[in-house]
Amino acid sequence: MRRDAENLEFHRAQERVGNVDGGPWIIRQFDKRLSTHAVGLDCYHLGQNVHKTKKLIFGEKSQLGEKWVGKVLHGVKHQGYERLWEDLLDLRKTTRGSKRKEVDRLINYVSDRRHMIRYPEFIAKGWQIGSGPMESQCRMLSDRVRGSGMRWDADNAEAVMALEAMEQSNQWPQYWKIAMLHNN
Secondary structure (H helix, E strand, C coil), rough: CCHHHHHHHHHHHHEEEECCCCCCHHHHHHHHHHCCCCCECCCCHHHHHHHHHHHHHHCCCCHHHHHHHHHHHHHHCCCCCHHHHHHHHCCCCHCCCCHHHHHHHHHHHHHHHHHHHHHHHHHCCCCCCCHHHHHHHHHHHHHHHCCCCCCEEEEEEHHHHHHHHHCCCHHHHHHHHHHHHCCC
């Protein structure tokens, strides 16, 4: 990650933003290897956790549960972490036993990632709040390497994926500009 960031002169970007699934090891990698302006929690992964809680508290197909999910996700998207926190504490007041343990699990999940739940700020700045485009790109890159009849060792597979990523993200002009400066 650090090598690719250096090759792309990531440190020169005016806006260096990460959007991750919230896994602790990924957050540590960003902290150790990249100097970013912001790291956000992918809204899809937050939504997965909210839906898991809905299923365990309200039931799989509960209309009340769906309404709760809509309220919670709309609130966090437009009003941020504080709104989410209030909604979860309100739900906690109405639960007992194993249901309360599930609400506590979600409260702990969001609390550990509160610094990453910044959707209103990200939206205002035109930054992505979901990692869908990036995950789609990753899928496309791995499909490129796993094409019919293709065999690669790790180094060559990484090189082919880097070339394909540059092609898909229209980075060739920037790459050649940097390469020409380094060669002169």
